[in-house]
Amino acid sequence: AAIEGLMADPAVGRPLAGRHVVVTSGPTREAIDPVRYISNHSSGKQGHAIARAAAAAGARVTLVTGPVALADPVGVATVHVESARDMLAAVEAALPADVAVFAAAVADWRVAEIAGGKLKKGAGGPPSLSFVENPDILATVAKKTAGRPGLVVGFAAETEAVVDNARAKLARKGCDLIVANDVSSGTDTFGGDMNRVHIVDAAGVETWERQSKDAVAEALVSLLARRIAS
Amino acid sequence: AAIEGLMADPAVGRPLAGRHVVVTSGPTREAIDPVRYISNHSSGKQGHAIARAAAAAGARVTLVTGPVALADPVGVATVHVESARDMLAAVEAALPADVAVFAAAVADWRVAEIAGGKLKKGAGGPPSLSFVENPDILATVAKKTAGRPGLVVGFAAETEAVVDNARAKLARKGCDLIVANDVSSGTDTFGGDMNRVHIVDAAGVETWERQSKDAVAEALVSLLARRIAS
Known part of the structure; x- marks a missing residue:
């Protein structure tokens, strides 16, 4: 009977039913040549946990993920x-969405010219690489004039002045919320199962206790569901 | 009785019994700052397969591996x-050895100065990174005057002129054998389960048919066991 009761009212415990949530996760890889690349230590655990939590909350979820060692969430x-x-192309293709959560650790720069063959050690010594800026996925989506998701959430991976940098990022990117986490060495945030985050929006900052990435995901999804409903 | 027979003569099927084999595997990661790094697409599958095959052939094996998604071989x-x-430090610590097989895809270069904090996108545009050469693990070990392993094997990951480049590498590094494989896009060598290799030594070149990385490992270990015994 309890199960029938839940099934009779799909909104119970499913506050994101009928919503489309786009989540990005993991690192990106930027090629240097056919064998080398630049990447970062993001494991995708936080982004994948958010995608799972949003699906559990009833949303249709599109997860756009860089290379990670995690299984696709069911x-x-x-x-x-x-x-x-x-x-960016995959995110654009996934829109429109009610909520977009950009948890991926996207490379800010890519190599200006990707070599077609493997760069060789030569008499000239190490190559010098020049870089160009990558598209800013968060700002691109947050500043859309047509088809902007109702809630756009960015992540900030900082090693110092975590909250100040997150506040500046919130303003610069035009998003509604920044989830700021401290990834300095010793915090074990990159790759680990625990996370301590600061939720930064125009109204202020809220610091959540250190908890599992799954718990952060559930709390964040609850917060987003309340905001999108209000 | 069959098992007793085998146990009575441990050399049967164990041509590397009593030998110490050092194998390197996987990519290396070279830090740019606390979150970013440069790496390459090596999966470690070939190197790990060689370590397993050498252990199965009776050797005591030390495997020095970069970050891979593979379990440590039993x-x-x-x-x-x-x-x-x-x-390099781990290889030096593992010596002396009878055979050293350097299958890792070691970064040729590292960033000259690793940033202590995360590099920020600034008004100045993308950073310019300058590189310095990494130590050459293969050449360092192959050119040892004291304590050089009896057999030193290098790998060459090439995208063009595979055999010519391998021949040049053999001479330049001072090793006994180069296992050259073609990693150009489309070959699926990096990350895949199959490999087609050329065995290059001072006497010439032998091209092996495309086969599983496990089969390459077993054939290579047999070849090394014959050479070290002779």
Whole structure:
């Protein structure tokens, strides 16, 4: 009877029913040549946990993920990408959405010219690489004039002045919320199962206790469900 | 009785019994700052397969591996490292050895100065990174005057002129054998389960048919066992 009661009212415990949530996760990889690349230590654990939590809350979820060692979450449409440009294209293709959560650690820069063959050690010594800026996925989506998701959430991976940097990022990117976490060495945030985050919005900052990435995901999804409903 | 027979003569099927084999595997990661790094697409599958095959052939095996998504092979002393310098230090610590097989895809270069904090996107545009050469693990070990392993084997990951480049590498590094494989896009060598290799030594070149990385490992270990015994 309890189960029938829940099934009779799909909104119970499913505050995101009928909503489309787009989540990005993991690192990106930017090619240097056919064998080398630049990446970062993001494991995708936090982003994947958010995708799972949003699906559990009843949302249709599209997860756009860079290369990670995690299984695709059950019940989540998962799109695998490598570079920042691939990720932006996949996000654009996934829109429209009610909520977008950009948890991926996207490379800020890519190598200006990807070598067609493997760069060789030569008499000239190490190569010098020049870089160009990657598209800014968070700002691109947050500043859309048509088709902007109702809630746009960014992540900030900082090693110092975590909250100040997150406040500046919130203003610069035009998003509604920044989830700021401290990834300095010793925190074990990159790759670990625990996370301590600061939720930064125009109204102020809220610091959550150190908890599992799954718990952070559930709390964040609850917060987003309340905001999108109000 | 069959088992007793085998146990009575441990050399049967164990041509590397009593030998110490050092194998490197996987990519290295070279830090740019606390969150970013440069790496390559090596999966470690070939190197790990060689370590397993050498152990199955009776050797005591030390596997020095960069970050891979593979389990440590059973019965193999496995040392996990990140950077090329870490890998050289672990190899030096593992010597002396009868055979050394350097299957890792070691970064040729590292960033000259690792940033202590995360590099920020600034008004100045993308950073310019300058690089310095990493130690050459293969050449360092192959050119040892004291304590050089009896057989030193290098790998060459090439995208063009595979055999010519391998011949040049053999001479330049001072090793006994180069296992050259074609990693151009489309070959699926990096990350895949199959490999087509050319065995290059002072006497010439032998091209093996495309086969599983496990089969390459077994054939290579047989070849090394014959050479070390002769």
